[in-house]
Amino acid sequence: MAHRYRLYPAPDQRGGLVRHCCDARYVWNLALEQANCYRPGRPTPGPAERSRQLAEARRGTWLGEGSSSVQQQALRDFDQALGNWWGGTHRRPRWRKAGLDEGFCVRDVKVERLNRRWATLVVPKVGTVRCRLTRPMPAGHGMARVTADRAGRWHVSFSAPQPVIERTPTGRAVGLDAGVVATVTTSGGEHLHAPDVSTAEAGRLRRLQRRLARQQKGSMRRDRTKAAIARLKAREADRRRDFIEQTTTSLVRDFDLIAVEDLNVKAMIRSARGTRDAPGVNVAAKRGLNRAISAQGWSMLRRRLSDKAATCGVTVVAVNPAHTSQHCAVCGHTCAENRKNQAVFGCRACGHVANADVNAATNILAAGLAVTARGGTSRSRGPDETRTRPVAA
Numbered sequence: 319m320a321h322r323y324r325l326y327p328a329p330d331q332r333g334g335l336v337r338h339c340c341d342a343r344y345v346w347n348l349a350l351e352q353a354n355c356y357r358p359g360r361p362t363p364g365p366a367e368r369s370r371q372l373a374e375a376r377r378g379t380w381l382g383e384g385s386s387s388v389q390q391q392a393l394r395d396f397d398q399a400l401g402n403w404w405g406g407t408h409r410r411p412r413w414r415k416a417g418l419d420e421g422f423c424v425r426d427v428k429v430e431r432l433n434r435r436w437a438t439l440v441v442p443k444v445g446t447v448r449c450r451l452t453r454p455m456p457a458g459h460g461m462a463r464v465t466a467d468r469a470g471r472w473h474v475s476f477s478a479p480q481p482v483i484e485r486t487p488t489g490r491a492v493g494l495d496a497g498v499v500a501t502v503t504t505s506g507g508e509h510l511h512a513p514d515v516s517t518a519e520a521g522r523l524r525r526l527q528r529r530l531a532r533q534q535k536g537s538m539r540r541d542r543t544k545a546a547i548a549r550l551k552a553r554e555a556d557r558r559r560d561f562i563e564q565t566t567t568s569l570v571r572d573f574d575l576i577a578v579e580d581l582n583v584k585a586m587i588r589s590a591r592g593t594r595d596a597p598g599v600n601v602a603a604k605r606g607l608n609r610a611i612s613a614q615g616w617s618m619l620r621r622r623l624s625d626k627a628a629t630c631g632v633t634v635v636a637v638n639p640a641h642t643s644q645h646c647a648v649c650g651h652t653c654a655e656n657r658k659n660q661a662v663f664g665c666r667a668c669g670h671v672a673n674a675d676v677n678a679a680t681n682i683l684a685a686g687l688a689v690t691a692r693g694g695t696s697r698s699r700g701p702d703e704t705r706t707r708p709v710a711a
């Protein structure tokens with residue numbers, strides 16, 4: 319995980335930081351172009367050769383006015399990304415786009431603590447930039463990544479291991495159901511809702527987007543509207559992130575075993591539209607659902623849950639979600655008619671009536687417990703969790 323701190327550059331420092339972002343993006347994109355030009359028999363230049371090419375390009379061009387260490391670091395950054403792609407852990411490196419992927423890396427960054435709340439960070443050619451300490455800095459911060467978001471905020475992040483969560487075993491287990499109405503429903507009957515945009519904010523967003531559509535491309539006023547939209551969206555994303563962090567910490571503190579649905583969220587988002595040969599059905603309805611799933615950040619919640627559970631011996635079990643919504647948690651009868659509507663579960667065999675999400679969460683918990691009873695993991699395995707067969711036949 320990364321420890322991220324807000325940076326507060328002085329007005330005259332912003333230009334320098336933006337310049338570094340442009341340089342890093344330019345060098346990254348050049349390296350990507352070079353890698354794309356690879357053909358058998360014509361090897362791409364290695365790191366040493368490219369580094370020499372960069373030094374040569376810096377002589378007599380505008381690149382020379384920028385920071386050499388920022389530009390060289392962009393090359394190393396790219397090599398790392400390429401290595402990660404070959405290693406199969408990450409996606410193929412993409413083009414960096416202006417306004418979207420703004421950032422650069424600083425190696426051997428010097429951080430000086432001013433007091434309990436503030437520190438300064440030395441950025442080449444820019445000087446000391448003020449940094450707000452919202453949490454203790456990790457020891458030995460080697461590489462720092464400075465980024466700008468679309469709302470115009472600057473951050474610096476250091477990679478650091480996930481801090482251990484202090485907890486005492488509770489002997490309790492829980493099943494979690496991901497939904498659209500409630501973000502997460504627990505088998506204990508709790509409904510957790512990720513914060514949504516308020517009606518006032520939604521109205522403001524709509525008005526801003528209408529205004530944006532009328533404004534002339536490239537105009538100052540349009541840029542101002544864009545920035546206002548970005549600020550609104552950034553606030554929404556911050557709240558969602560906060561919800562996820564708080565929810566996952568309290569779940570990991572309260573439960574020794576957490577069973578979740580093994581939903582492949584990414585596949586769900588992709589599959590709705592289908593392909594040209596096999597177009598999807600119900601595209602519009604699924605798009606709405608997909609938007610809700612993405613908005614509620616279930617995959618991010620899952621990831622943070624696993625990260626945190628791994629530090630303190632909590633087990634996270636991913637169970638196959640097939641039939642969890644149609645299976646009666648009391649008698650085990652499974653049929654589609656059990657689900658009366660989106661909200662209510664009513665068993666056709668035994669008459670058990672419950673909230674549909676709570677019933678599903680109970681089934682997920684039962685499946686998770688079955689896995690551990692069969693000699694599954696007694697400790698968390700981290701991100702790649704235990705996978706199981708369908709819960710009901």
Ligand SMILES: [Zn+2]
Pocket residue numbers: 646647648649650651665666667668669670
């Ligand atoms: Zn039943």
